Amino acid sequence: MRKIRIFEHISLDGVIQHENDDNFAHAGWTIPYRTPAGLQSLIEAYGTGFDLLLGRITYDAWSIFWPKAGDNAMANGLNAATKYVATHRPDSLEWGPVGDLGADIVAGIRDVKLTDGPDLLVCGSSTLTSVLLEQGLVDEVIMIVYPVLLGRGKRFFSDKASACELAFVSTKTTPTGVLLNTYRYVGPLRSES
16 A cells, blocks of 8 residues: 655745745745755655655646756656646646546545555645545655745645644754654544543
């Protein structure tokens, strides 16, 4: 059985939005914090072999950028990975190797998770991450936390999502103060009522 590992670049106040859509004023906010050492830490966290589990918006954005990103470890890993995509338009998937998850996204994810193969990495794809957490399909959450407060923008966790518990595994700090925090999914949030 494969592990599902969520990777999110996130501000201290929970914003994951990076692109200048929906009149978001802070596009590119992660760029000043990027360093070769930080990139190396992220590549190590991804691991040597992986596949991708992506929402359609992230897939479309990445399919424009990564095939043209040149010969480097990050681009080579992402381009070689099989991309499993949550989409209603599977016939328009061109950046491969690729497969769609079918009409029932949750069933499709469960099916892929049960197969033999490398870990499934989820990057961005905020709608998909909430579904994965709600369904208990996540094994790890890796938060790449930047020392910024953005105030507004798309959040990591939907207001409609169910609360859950994570257990701390490890942390790594980059030269610019970005933290790579790894958590193991535990289950629904426990309360003392």
